[in-house]
Amino acid sequence: MSDLSKPLAALIRPESLTDFIGQEHLVGAGKPISTAMALQAVFSMIFWGPPGVGKTTLARIIAKESDREFIELSAVSAGKADIRKIVEDGRRQKGLLEDYRAPILFIDEIHRFNKAQQDYLLPFVEEGVLILIGATTENPSFEIISPLLSRMRVFIFKALSEEEMLAVLNLATKKIHETQKLIDQKAKKMAVAKKSQEFLLNYSAGDARKLLTLIDNTFTLYGNLDLESLKNSLQSKHLSYDKKGAEHYETISAFIKSMRASNADAAIYYLARMVEAGEDPLFIARRMVIFASEDVGLAAPTALVVANAVFQACQMIGYPECAINLAHGVAYLANAPKNRSSYDALRAAQADVRAHGNLEIPLELKNPDTKLLEEIGYGKGYEMYPNQGKSLLPDKLKGKKYLKIK
Numbered sequence: 001m002s003d004l005s006k007p008l009a010a011l012i013r014p015e016s017l018t019d020f021i022g023q024e025h026l027v028g029a030g031k032p033i034s035t036a037m038a039l040q041a042v043f044s045m046i047f048w049g050p051p052g053v054g055k056t057t058l059a060r061i062i063a064k065e066s067d068r069e070f071i072e073l074s075a076v077s078a079g080k081a082d083i084r085k086i087v088e089d090g091r092r093q094k095g096l097l098e099d100y101r102a103p104i105l106f107i108d109e110i111h112r113f114n115k116a117q118q119d120y121l122l123p124f125v126e127e128g129v130l131i132l133i134g135a136t137t138e139n140p141s142f143e144i145i146s147p148l149l150s151r152m153r154v155f156i157f158k159a160l161s162e163e164e165m166l167a168v169l170n171l172a173t174k175k176i177h178e179t180q181k182l183i184d185q186k187a188k189k190m191a192v193a194k195k196s197q198e199f200l201l202n203y204s205a206g207d208a209r210k211l212l213t214l215i216d217n218t219f220t221l222y223g224n225l226d227l228e229s230l231k232n233s234l235q236s237k238h239l240s241y242d243k244k245g246a247e248h249y250e251t252i253s254a255f256i257k258s259m260r261a262s263n264a265d266a267a268i269y270y271l272a273r274m275v276e277a278g279e280d281p282l283f284i285a286r287r288m289v290i291f292a293s294e295d296v297g298l299a300a301p302t303a304l305v306v307a308n309a310v311f312q313a314c315q316m317i318g319y320p321e322c323a324i325n326l327a328h329g330v331a332y333l334a335n336a337p338k339n340r341s342s343y344d345a346l347r348a349a350q351a352d353v354r355a356h357g358n359l360e361i362p363l364e365l366k367n368p369d370t371k372l373l374e375e376i377g378y379g380k381g382y383e384m385y386p387n388q389g390k391s392l393l394p395d396k397l398k399g400k401k402y403l404k405i406k
Contacts, residue, residue: 008172008175008176008212008219009212009213009216011179012171012172012175013057015060015064016061016065017034017037017061020054020061021054021164021167022053022158022160022161022164022208023054023157023158025158026058026157032155033058033155037066042062042066042068042131043152043153044125044132045133045134045152046110046144046152046153046155047059047133048137048138048139048154049137049156049158049159050157050158050159050206051137051207051248052207053157053160053208055108055135055157056072056106059104059106059135062104062133063103063106066104067101068103070104071130073106073107074108074109075107075109080117080120083120083121083124086105086130090124090129102128102130102131103130104130104132104133105131105132105133106134106135107133108135109135110143111136111137111138111140111143111144112280118144118145122151125151126151132152134152140154159205159206160207160208161206166201168212169192169201169215172212172215173189173192173215176190176215177189190225192225193227196226196230199231200214203230203234214230217233218233221233248279251273252270252274252283252287255267255271255284255287258270259295259333260291262338263334264330264335267330267334271284271323271326278319281322281323282311282314284314285307285310285311285314286311288307288326288330289308292306292307292333293342294343295333296333296336297339297340297343298339298341298342299336299337299338303332303336306329306332307329307333309329310325310326310328313325314326339406340406341404341405342403344404345402345403346402349402352397356396359394359395359396359397360394361394362393362394362395363377363378363381364381364382364392365392366379368380
C-alpha cells in the first residue's frame, strides 16, 4: 500500500511490551511475561491460542528486549537440517564468547512437527544452546510430546477484545495517513464510519491479522474503508482461504455439523473446500477421530476404528491420494447412527468432579496392599462381579447415573 508496499501488519507491528496490544494477563504489570523481561529471565515457552492475537509479535519483542538473536522457522517447511545448522552455529559461538546469549528459536505451528522432530529439539533445549518458543493453535497437551512440554511453560493467548481491536484499527488508519502524507502532503486523515467499524470488528472476531488484511486489501483496491468497499473486497479473490484464520474454523465447523446432521453431501463438499485449500489432512482426520466417539459413540463403536484408520492412512500417504481416504471416512461417519451418551456421561461426571473435588473413594474399592490397610477396611466387601444395581460411587454421589443409553 505504501512504504515500498510493505504490508500494513508489518508497518504497525509493536517493538516493545509497552506498545503491545492485548494479552494483559501475560504482559500487564506484574504478569509473567513482563516480570520475566524485568528480570531478564528468558526460558522456553509455548504460546497457545487463536490466530492473529500476537504470538509471533510477542516472541519478537522478547528477543529484542532480552538482546537475543531471533530465528524464525515454520514447522510446515522446516526440518532437522534447519535446526542442526542453528545448533551448530550456537555451539560455535558459545565456545568463542564468554557472554554467549542463546538465540530464540521461534517455531510457528510447532504442532506440525512430528514426534521425531520434536524429540530432536529436546537435547538442545536442555543444553541451553537455544531458547525455544513455539506457537500453536492446537492444544499442546495433545500435540507436543511430554518430555518437551515438561521443559517449557505454556502461556494461553486470548482473542482480542473489541476495545483492543479498535486500538489496532486506530493504529492502522493512523499509519495509512502517515504513509499517504509521504506521497501527498495534503492527504487528509482517514475517518472510519461507525458501520464500517462494526463490520470490521464482526468480521475479524478478535483476530488482528484478519482485521489488518482486510483493511490493507480494501485500501489498496478502493482507496477508502467505506462499508461497500469492505464488502466488495471480501467478495474479491484477493482474499483467499486463510489456514490460520476464521475461514479455517468456519469450514471445519460446517464440516462437523454436516456430519452430525447425517448430511454426507454437505460434509463432503466442506471436505473438498478444505482439501482444495491445502488444509492439513491430519487436522481434518483428527476432528473425525473426535467425532467418532463424541457423536457416533455407542451407536456404532466401529466408527472409532474407521476414523483411526483414516488418520493413519493420511499419515502414511499424504496428499493428494489421502483425500480419498478422508472422503471414505466422511461418508461412513455421516451415514452412521448417532449416540452422544458416552460424551454426555463424561461431561456430567466432570461437572461433579469440579463441584465436589476428590470425594473419598469407597473402602471396598481400595487395594489392601499392606496388613495395616487390610485391618482398617481397605478392600472389605469387594466383589469382582457385584450386582449391577450396586453403586460404587463415593457416598455423596451414591445412586448417581451418568451413562444414560439413548
